[in-house]
Amino acid sequence: MVKHDMTNIIFAGVGGQGVLLAGKILMQVALDAGYDVKESEVHGMAQRGGSVDCHVRYGDTVYSPLVEKGGADYIVAFEYVEAIRKLDYLKEDGKLIVNRLAVKPVLVEAGLEEYPQDVESWIKENVKNSVLIDTKDVLKEVKSSRALNIVMLGALANYLAFDKESWEEAIKKTVKEKFVEMNLNAFDRMFKKTAGQLDIMV
Amino acid sequence: MHKKIMLGNEAVARGAYEAGCMVAAGYPGTPSTEILESVAANYRGIKAQWSPNEKVALDVVAGASVAGARAMAAMKHVGLNVAADSLFTLSYTGVNGGMVIVNADDPGAWSSQNEQDNRHYARAAKLPMLDPSSPEEARQFTRMAFDISEQFDRPVIVRITTRVAHSQGAVNLEEPKKAKLKPFERNPKKYVMIPAHARPRHLFVEEQAKKLKEYSETSGLNRIEWNSRSTGIITNGIAYQYVKEVCPDASILKIGMVWPLPDKLICEFCNNVDELYVVEELDPFIEDYTRALGYKPRGKEIIPICGELTPEIVDMAINQKVPGNKIPSYYGKLPGRPPALCKGCPHGYVFNVLKKLDLNVNGDIGCYTLAVLPPYSAMHTQTCMGAGIGMHVGFEKARGEDFIKKTVAVIGDSTFVHSGIAPLIDLVYNKCHGTVIILDNRATAMTGHQDHPATGRTLMGEETHELDLELLAKACGVRRVRKVDPKDVETFERVVKEEIEAKEPSVIISLRKCILKR
C-alpha cells in the first residue's frame, strides 16, 4: 500500500457495465482524502454498445485527465478483451485486475468475428502483475448483476491507501439511494473475499 | 470554498448559474448535451429548454438577452454551423443582458461527423472566445463570459472540447450572483439590422475588437508561466494540461482567450525563449497567428492536425519519448466492439427490411446511422442533420422517377423536427415522388433520449403540446402518410413496397419507442 505522488487508474469495460460509475466513486474517495483529482470518459456514439473506459488520476496537482500510455498503476478491466486492449497503458510494474468474464461483441454473436479462447491463459503468462477475480458468486449473493462495478472496486480497494469507511461514504454519496444497501453489501463481500489474498489468486 | 466533483459540462452549467443566467436553450449533441440537462436538473430558477434546433436556440437566447436577461445557448460544434446565420449578425447587434454561446468541439470525432475547429468562428464573426482547459476553468470562464459580454456589448463564445466537456474534476463552488433583469429599451439602430444600421454597427464591432484585444493582453485569461527559457510552449484548452504533464520545466504561454489573441504577450513570450512550440489540437490557429507576427514556432510539423491530442502525442513530439511498456501485444486479432444498435432497437426491424429490399438509403444523424455498419450495411449517404431528404430530392433530379423507386430517405423524429421539414416541403414543391421514412422512436435517442417537440414533454419535465408528425407531413403536401409499427415486419415491408411504387411523394412514420426511453 504505497502512497504514490500520483496514482493513475484506468477502468475498462463495455457499455452497460457501469464503468463510469466506478470511476466516479473512486474520484469521490480521492477527493474526500484531500487529493486533487481528474477523470476522463467518453459519451455518445462511442458508448453505444462499444468499449467504454474511464481514466482516473489523483495526487497533489493533476493536470492531464488522461493517463499516458505506460503510466497506469492499475487497470481494472471488467472483461478479458477490454483488459488486453488497454495493456499498453499499464506501467511496467502496474497491476492488471481482470474480471473473469467474456462479453461477446455483436459481430462475434453474428458469427463475423471470433472471441479468442486463450485470453485468460495469455494474460496470466504475459502480464506478470495480473490478478484474475471471480465476481459471479458475489453478484449472485447480492442478487444483482448491476453491482459489478462496485464489486470490482471492492477488489481494487485492497490495493489503495484509503480505508474501507471512506469507500462506503463515497458509495453512499454516489449511487442511487435505493441501491445503496445492496451496493455496500456487494463491496463488503468482494473486499473481504479478496483481502490479503489478491496476489495469490494469479 | 466548497469543492465538488463535476463533469466539465456540469461546471459550465454551474458557471452560468453563478453568473445569474436566467434563460438557457440548446439542442442535444455530444459532447455538449449535459450542459442544459444539468441546468434543468440543478438550477430550476433558470428557464432551460430544448429548441427544435441550434439556430432557434440561439435566437431564443438572443431574444432573452435583448429583453434584459443573461442567457446561454449550448450546442456541439456542428450545431454552431446551424446557428451561424444568427451568430454573425448577433455580433453586430451585440447584447443587453450578457449572452454566452457554449460551443463543444469534438476532436477525434468521438461522436460527430467531422472534426471542425470552431475557433475559426470567433475570428470570422469577430467575437470573443474563451477556451477553458479543465472543469474548474469551465465554471470560471463561463461565469466571466457573462461579464465580458455585458462589458463589451458582445456575445461571448465559450469553446470547450470533448476532453474538457467529458472530463471530471474538482470544481470550486462560488456564491451565485442574483439574477436580475436589465431594463428593455427599444433601440432599432442596435437591434434592427437594415443596411443603414448594419454599417455603423460594423464600425462598432471593430472598435470593440480593439478594446477586447487590450483585455486579452491584461485580463489574466492569457498568461505566461515562466520556467526554463530554453523551451517555450504556447498552448490552449486541454493541450495545456498535457503540456504541463509532460514538459514540467518548459515556459508556457497559456491561452485562455483564443480570440482576440494577445499580440504583445505573444511577442514578449516568443522573444524570451530559445525553442518555440505551439501545441494545439486541430488546426494551426494560434500557430498561424504567431507566424503572422513574425515568429517561426514548431507546431503542426510535429503535432498532428487530425484527431485529438493525448499526453503521449505531446511527449513524443516535444521530448522524443516513446511512452509505453514492454508487455507483449496479444498475438491474435481482438474482436472489435464498434458501437451498435441496442438489442431490440426499433431501427433494427426497419433496416432488416431495407436491406432485404436492397434499397438505396439516404440517411441522417441518429442511432440509426449505425445501420451503415454490418450486420445491416444499409445506408449509403449521410452528411449532417436533415441532409438526407434534400439529397433524396437530388437523387431524383439526377436519375429520375424510376431510380427513386429503389431509394428511400430515413430520418429520426428529432432530426426531422430539427431540419427535415424544409427539405420535405422542397420534395413536394419540386414535384418529386420519393419516399421518406420517419423513424419515430419518440426521443432524441443517440444523445441520451432527450425530449423534443414531438414527444409532448419539455426539458423541464412539463407536459406540452405534442407536435403531430402525420399532420405536419400532410401540411407539407404529402397525401400518402402512413403510420406503421416496424416490429410488424410483414406489414412494414408491404407498406414500404407500396409507397416506393406510388407515383407521388410519401411519408412512412415508423413508430416504435426507443427501448431505453422511459
Ligand code: SF4
Ligand atoms: S438508444 Fe434507442 S434508438 Fe438508440 S440504438 Fe438503443 S434502442 Fe435504438
